[in-house]
Amino acid sequence: MSLKLDPRTKLYMIFVVSAVVMMSATTPFLWAVRISMTMIPILLLIIEKHYAAAFRFLILYAAALIVSFRFLSENSKGFLSAFLVGYCSIIVQFMPAMITAWYVVRTTKIGEFVCAMQKMHIPDGITISLAVVMRFFPTIKEEYTAIRDAMKMRGIMLGGGDAAGIIEYRMIPLLFSCVNIGDELSAAAVTRGLGGKVKRTSVQVLKMSVADYLLMLLFTAALAVFVVFKYIK
Numbered sequence: 001m002s003l004k005l006d007p008r009t010k011l012y013m014i015f016v017v018s019a020v021v022m023m024s025a026t027t028p029f030l031w032a033v034r035i036s037m038t039m040i041p042i043l044l045l046i047i048e049k050h051y052a053a054a055f056r057f058l059i060l061y062a063a064a065l066i067v068s069f070r071f072l073s074e075n076s077k078g079f080l081s082a083f084l085v086g087y088c089s090i091i092v093q094f095m096p097a098m099i100t101a102w103y104v105v106r107t108t109k110i111g112e113f114v115c116a117m118q119k120m121h122i123p124d125g126i127t128i129s130l131a132v133v134m135r136f137f138p139t140i141k142e143e144y145t146a147i148r149d150a151m152k153m154r155g156i157m158l159g160g161g162d163a164a165g166i167i168e169y170r171m172i173p174l175l176f177s178c179v180n181i182g183d184e185l186s187a188a189a190v191t192r193g194l195g196g197k198v199k200r201t202s203v204q205v206l207k208m209s210v211a212d213y214l215l216m217l218l219f220t221a222a223l224a225v226f227v228v229f230k231y232i233k
Contacts, residue, residue, distance in 0.1 A: 007116035009212040010104040016219040038096040041103040064091035
């Protein structure tokens with residue numbers, strides 16, 4: 001089972017969730033709306049068969065909610081309680097946007113994304129930048145995994161056990177890789193015709209489906225609820 005959403009719908013989801021996380025939920029109803037919005041990208045990850053990521057996000061978000069509402073309060077005393085209050089509050093507040101962004105990056109092909117940006121008449125400069133960013137972080141993750149495996153083969157575990165070793169054997173190679181990867185991704189984007197004077201064609205055919213319209217309507221309703229309860233009511 002797979003639900004193929006239009007990249008424009010995914011971008012709209014990021015926009016709405018990012019706007020909602022900037023508004024605090026002050027009533028049980030608003031918390032229910034926020035939690036429901038968080039569950040949608042998790043369910044979409046499950047549909048796309050990203051089970052491990054969906055499970056990790058669900059456990060982390062649920063744990064932060066339980067700790068925040070069941071065991072902690074603003075009157076909690078002690079360093080550990082204060083640390084947990086701040087940490088869990090940040091997770092509960094901003095993780096919905098992180099989950100949505102992760103879903104978009106992992107399930108959207110660059111060709112589809114570029115085609116969607118062209119249909120929205122976004123300037124090529126912005127399109128190229130976002131396309132490079134979308135491929136940059138997954139590539140960096142793969143590069144870090146390769147560096148870690150290479151260090152293990154040489155018998156270097158966690159940088160030799162000290163901070164200087166971690167910087168020398170992990171971070172410095174990763175920083176050099178970041179520079180090279182950024183240049184290579186930018187060159188690849190230009191090679192594909194982005195930024196040229198001639199209008200770029202695409203083999204991708206994008207069409208909004210019923211699921212796209214339903215999700216956009218649902219997220220619009222959630223945003224409207226927050227705006228009404230926070231600023232109008």
